[in-house]
Amino acid sequence: MSVTFAQGFSAAGVVAGISSKAGKQDLAFVVNNGPLDAAAGVFTSNRFCAAPVQWSRAAVADGHLKAVVLNSGGANACTGQPGFEQSQATAHEAAGLLGVADSKIAVCSTGLIGELLPLDHVLAGVHDAYNHLDDGEHGGSDAAHAIMTTDTKPKTVALEGSGYRIGGMVKGSGMIAPQLATMLCVITTDAVVTPGAMQAALSAGTSVTFNRIDTDGCMSTNDTVLLLASGASGVEPDPDEFNDLVRQACASLARQIVGDGEGASHDIRISIHGATSEDAALACGRAIAASNLFKCAVSGNDPNWGRILSSLGTVPLDVAPFDPTRVDVDVNGVRICQGGGTGRDRSEVDMTPREVGVDVYLNAGDAEATVWTDDLTHEYVHINADYES
Amino acid sequence: MSVTFAQGFSAAGVVAGISSKAGKQDLAFVVNNGPLDAAAGVFTSNRFCAAPVQWSRAAVADGHLKAVVLNSGGANACTGQPGFEQSQATAHEAAGLLGVADSKIAVCSTGLIGELLPLDHVLAGVHDAYNHLDDGEHGGSDAAHAIMTTDTKPKTVALEGSGYRIGGMVKGSGMIAPQLATMLCVITTDAVVTPGAMQAALSAGTSVTFNRIDTDGCMSTNDTVLLLASGASGVEPDPDEFNDLVRQACASLARQIVGDGEGASHDIRISIHGATSEDAALACGRAIAASNLFKCAVSGNDPNWGRILSSLGTVPLDVAPFDPTRVDVDVNGVRICQGGGTGRDRSEVDMTPREVGVDVYLNAGDAEATVWTDDLTHEYVHINADYES
Numbered sequence: 204m205s206v207t208f209a210q211g212f213s214a215a216g217v218v219a220g221i222s223s224k225a226g227k228q229d230l231a232f233v234v235n236n237g238p239l240d241a242a243a244g245v246f247t248s249n250r251f252c253a254a255p256v257q258w259s260r261a262a263v264a265d266g267h268l269k270a271v272v273l274n275s276g277g278a279n280a281c282t283g284q285p286g287f288e289q290s291q292a293t294a295h296e297a298a299g300l301l302g303v304a305d306s307k308i309a310v311c312s313t314g315l316i317g318e319l320l321p322l323d324h325v326l327a328g329v330h331d332a333y334n335h336l337d338d339g340e341h342g343g344s345d346a347a348h349a350i351m352t353t354d355t356k357p358k359t360v361a362l363e364g365s366g367y368r369i370g371g372m373v374k375g376s377g378m379i380a381p382q383l384a385t386m387l388c389v390i391t392t393d394a395v396v397t398p399g400a401m402q403a404a405l406s407a408g409t410s411v412t413f414n415r416i417d418t419d420g421c422m423s424t425n426d427t428v429l430l431l432a433s434g435a436s437g438v439e440p441d442p443d444e445f446n447d448l449v450r451q452a453c454a455s456l457a458r459q460i461v462g463d464g465e466g467a468s469h470d471i472r473i474s475i476h477g478a479t480s481e482d483a484a485l486a487c488g489r490a491i492a493a494s495n496l497f498k499c500a501v502s503g504n505d506p507n508w509g510r511i512l513s514s515l516g517t518v519p520l521d522v523a524p525f526d527p528t529r530v531d532v533d534v535n536g537v538r539i540c541q542g543g544g545t546g547r548d549r550s551e552v553d554m555t556p557r558e559v560g561v562d563v564y565l566n567a568g569d570a571e572a573t574v575w576t577d578d579l580t581h582e583y584v585h586i587n588a589d590y591e592s
Numbered sequence: 593m594s595v596t597f598a599q600g601f602s603a604a605g606v607v608a609g610i611s612s613k614a615g616k617q618d619l620a621f622v623v624n625n626g627p628l629d630a631a632a633g634v635f636t637s638n639r640f641c642a643a644p645v646q647w648s649r650a651a652v653a654d655g656h657l658k659a660v661v662l663n664s665g666g667a668n669a670c671t672g673q674p675g676f677e678q679s680q681a682t683a684h685e686a687a688g689l690l691g692v693a694d695s696k697i698a699v700c701s702t703g704l705i706g707e708l709l710p711l712d713h714v715l716a717g718v719h720d721a722y723n724h725l726d727d728g729e730h731g732g733s734d735a736a737h738a739i740m741t742t743d744t745k746p747k748t749v750a751l752e753g754s755g756y757r758i759g760g761m762v763k764g765s766g767m768i769a770p771q772l773a774t775m776l777c778v779i780t781t782d783a784v785v786t787p788g789a790m791q792a793a794l795s796a797g798t799s800v801t802f803n804r805i806d807t808d809g810c811m812s813t814n815d816t817v818l819l820l821a822s823g824a825s826g827v828e829p830d831p832d833e834f835n836d837l838v839r840q841a842c843a844s845l846a847r848q849i850v851g852d853g854e855g856a857s858h859d860i861r862i863s864i865h866g867a868t869s870e871d872a873a874l875a876c877g878r879a880i881a882a883s884n885l886f887k888c889a890v891s892g893n894d895p896n897w898g899r900i901l902s903s904l905g906t907v908p909l910d911v912a913p914f915d916p917t918r919v920d921v922d923v924n925g926v927r928i929c930q931g932g933g934t935g936r937d938r939s940e941v942d943m944t945p946r947e948v949g950v951d952v953y954l955n956a957g958d959a960e961a962t963v964w965t966d967d968l969t970h971e972y973v974h975i976n977a978d979y980e981s
Contacts, residue, residue: 281898515640581973587885
């Protein structure tokens with residue numbers, strides 16, 4: 204159901220001829236039919252942020268958006284003033300169709316960096332998508348397909364609150380790393396919420412979900428997560444429940460990104476336990492998630508705890524205090540490292556499941572954190588070396 | 593000639609049966625025949641530093657070493673007190689043969705983490721190597737071969753100063769990243785120098801050489817660089833010349849490591865120009881060198897400047913101030929990115945040479961720095977995923 208699961212939203216996905224893949228759906232349109240048009244957003248912190256990020260960050264600043272236009276087939280990043288004018292023209296076209304100000308339209312793009320979009324195709328695609336807007340399963344599904352690039356499957360979420368709903372879609376497969384770990388994500392709700400409450404929920408939710416996945420250590424220029432509220436349910440949610448559902452939606456979509464990481468054969472959960480603080484735990488988790496050597500070992504089905512410890516050992520003492528001789532590591536439940544040295548034999552670890560669980564016990568405190576990554580495979584290199592440029 | 597190029601040193605490399613590869617030379621012995629026994633060392637900053645690192649750091653602390661025993665076939669890392677006792681026993685064996693205190697012997701190990709060494713083979717190997725010590729080309733060459741693991745070739749250096757010499761050997765191919773970017777390195781000189789002057793020269797030299805290469809972002813538990821002086825030339829060197837030659841020796845050996853990075857098909861030089869400080873330039877260079885996506889693109893012979901900019905854009909503003917719209921990028925001399933956007937067509941770049949030069953112009957100041965890395969290839973994944981564990 205994707206973004207149309209929440210009441211008050213319609214969506215479409217069309218073949219606009221932006222992507223080099225003939226016949227691929229490559230333009231999505233998501234419209235908030237109200238009565239509210241409340242919105243919040245978080246964006247990449249990359250200093251070379253793309254034109255659509257610059258446009259959309261300004262558009263959502265007042266807490267209101269009527270619609271979002273998203274395209275695959277081109278990132279419109281590092282394209283200077285002409286690129287910014289393309290995002291502006293796209294918003295203008297959608298605004299004209301909907302009878303709202305240009306600043307009520309967010310624009311998101313994904314694809315190759317450094318090339319302008321075929322603007323005439325984009326604008327014609329906006330018209331076509333407008334004519335195909337649908338508030339049912341079809342519209343939401345088409346939109347989720349249209350934003351895919353190297354993704355192998357659409358990624359959506361649908362959650363029921365107490366009298367209101369949250370839906371969402373995301374795309375992301377490569378160039379995934381904090382901050383912010385996704386490419387394009389739109390989450391919708393029919394709850395009656397204020398932009399301020401939405402921004403708080405979204406910032407808190409993304410910080411422990413999208414910002415804790417890392418498929419390849421590479422931060423994108425185009426990452427965007429938008430939360431739109433139509434208020435169509437008429438229900439004012441309990442704030443705690445709403446925050447929790449937004450976090451769950453982010454967690455589900457982030458997990459789906461890891462599950463579809465470029466070339467991945469294993470999804471790797473890395474949980475750090477017994478740290479002196481959550482930040483310390485996070486730093487340790489990120490260090491392991493960034494290790495190409497460990498990620499290669501997992502793709503070869505070896506629970507190589509030496510590569511876990513050698514990555515853990517790069518975290519400075521002042522960031523994460525712990526005693527190396529007290530560190531234990533379980534992989535898929537088997538304690539293969541005990542007290543910083545050899546534990547049970549690694550042949551006892553069953554590495555056949557797609558999901559691999561790494562639990563590191565620092566035995567230094569009570570804080571913990573979990574990050575997710577993928578293994579590093581031949582296929583990842585193939586996708587990112589042997590593509591057509 | 594390796595470590596025996598400098599007068600006053602003898603060396604050997606023998607088959608001790610430590611490595612799982614039958615018949616591989618796997619134990620090296622380097623002896624300083626004096627008259628001096630001055631020494632300096634730098635070691636990994638990894639908190640899970642290996643037993644031989646713990647032993648050797650203490651041994652060299654007083655500025656004097658008589659000899660170094662090095663083995664491939666096992667890292668003796670994360671092996672606890674039994675591992676430390678193995679390093680100690682190895683030093684004791686060598687010290688007995690040479691008639692010196694145990695603390696005059698450094699020990700270095702490389703190979704898999706988390707397993708003890710076959711100590712009887714190591715001790716017998718020390719005896720065997722002692723009986724084969726040679727101060728000519730043969731001894732130095734055998735030692736350089738004996739420390740190899742996934743290295744495809746021995747890596748040595750020989751430099752002439754004004755009346756004195758510097759020689760050296762290094763091994764390193766994977767798990768190469770600051771700080772410190774090598775596995776095992778021994779540099780020798782017959783100059784008459786003090787331990788303090790040697791430590792200063794070595795620290796300065798490694799900081800701009802070994803600490804500026806990054807083949808795979810993974811810091812080892814065993815990195816060791818030792819500098820030994822015999823004083824056999826009788827020449828007290830000009831301090832500036834000596835410092836410069838030590839830096840040159842480190843640079844040559846570090847460059848050879850990059851040239852033999854696991855699975856690499858390209859060596860990549862990344863030079864950052866026009867930064868506000870050397871630290872700023874270094875942070876930018878390291879960010880690009882750490883990008884799996886860029887490294888994959890290079891292995892596919894695509895000078896993908898979008899992946900250069902997206903990595904550069906992750907460097908925080910307070911670390912490296914620059915204006916993204918003023919950044920230019922040359923790859924192999926072709927300005928493919930101009931002012932943060934598209935420059936000349938990337939098809940103009942000749943990617944056939946093994947060495948790829950990336951020059952990034954921040955246009956923000958006068959400082960610069962260069963780092964080296966390798967491309968990320970199918971073969972890297974193969975070596976690190978499909979090995980026998």
